[in-house]
Amino acid sequence: MLQIPVLREQTDLVLAGLQKRNFPNAAQEIQALLDLDQKRRSLQTERDELLGRANALAKEIGGLMKSGQKDQAEALKAETAELKSRTKTLDEEVQHLEHALQQGLYKVPNIPHSSVPAGRSAEDNEVVLEHGSIPQLPEGAQPHWELIKQYDIIDFELGIKITGAGFPVYKGQGARLQRALINFFLDEAMKAGYTEVQPPIVVNEASGYGTGQLPDKEGQMYHATADNLYLIPTAEVPITNLYRDEIIAEGKLPIKHVGYTPCFRREAGSWGADVRGLNRLHQFDKVEIVQIQAPEKSYEALEDMSQYIQGLLQKLELPYRVLRLCGGDMGFTSALTYDMEVFSAAQGRWLEVSSVSNFETYQANRLKLRQRTEGGKPQLLHTLNGSALALPRIVAALLENNQTPDGIKLPKALHSYLGFEMITK
């Protein structure tokens, strides 16, 4: 979440940012928070003064008791009793205000970076670049949901039987392709300096709040209520939370991690015409890269991550484009997001396969993730992450774009991982 001092001292900047996001009633909402903050501070000052007096009295009483001056001690006790009841009331008010402020701040999204275009929806996203050419498909080319049946590599009906819609079963060459992609992505990331981690795929509530899934996206995560644990929607959650409540030494930066996990998304209310086949699932595999960086270097890191992800797409020989998301389409916690989309030729659509974001201090503030700086107070770090990559839509594009009458040709980069070069019947 945003820091209160930023709200206080750079109000105009915050308001301009919220406007870019089309955040409703920004001025009133922020003013309400500033009022809460003002009131909290004045009450805290008052409370602390009273507590200070009570502490001094307690010491005095101790001294009097020791020297046997009981009557005088009793007189002071009476005074403390009154202080106590006043501080109690004040303390309750302060706590109430702090809570209200916290709740209010949870509802304020991150401030977009200056390069983020204004806009309301996906249509206003800015195409930064396009790479590769659109493949010419043979006569009678099929969308991937037909191909997976023909080659018997992914089975949605079986998934429906054992779990439900959106939980496909990968079989044979399909399963092998999944495993090849995961290994390829992990190996590439390690070559690029990311340290692999294998985190839990269920997380507690504190982790959900740490990276901002809670309370904003409460309904989007599967919730194991018996233990109050959440199935992760992305490896970002456990990996970034590895560093919750940490103060990192300057020399340890940047921290770079890669992790493969299944991801679980309820996708409540988002099913429609464009979600056939692998386009949208409740469970899917993803390799995620995470960086924790010093504030002055985070945008450099974001560009590196973007380049890295583009390199993967190039090795997979997929045509792709890079979008800079507009204020209205960007995630709640992000300051700048690039989406990478591949062209899935039989559907004739761009499919989002990666989203790489700089959260600046928004997550770090919740996480209390800071760096130790020389001679100064600990300073909030910047967190970044990106998919590298999400598998299902990559698979969709690979199948659709590379179909031939003889089978589906797979890119060279994967051959050694697959043990075959083409999916055949």
Place this chain on the structure above:
RNA sequence: GGAGAGAUGGGUGAGUGGCUGAAACCAGCAGUUUGCUAAACUGCCGUACCUCUAAAGGGUACCGGGGGUUCGAAUCCCCCUCUCUCCGCCA
């Protein structure tokens, strides 16, 4: 799941009602000494908020989390969480 023990600063670990935001040691930082390194010595060495300020300073809170007793709680009481040991169950 049952029984018991425990949770203190970066680490080890003292502390059972006031002089303890917290000993000591280790690690770390700065300095003295030194041909270099090492050793020795000296000093510094938690976080958040409030207040004040040019800077310094001052205040409050925090000893797993929450509540209570008390003029006063790391210390006493209650609840919760977690860890360890033993038993049971299981991979």
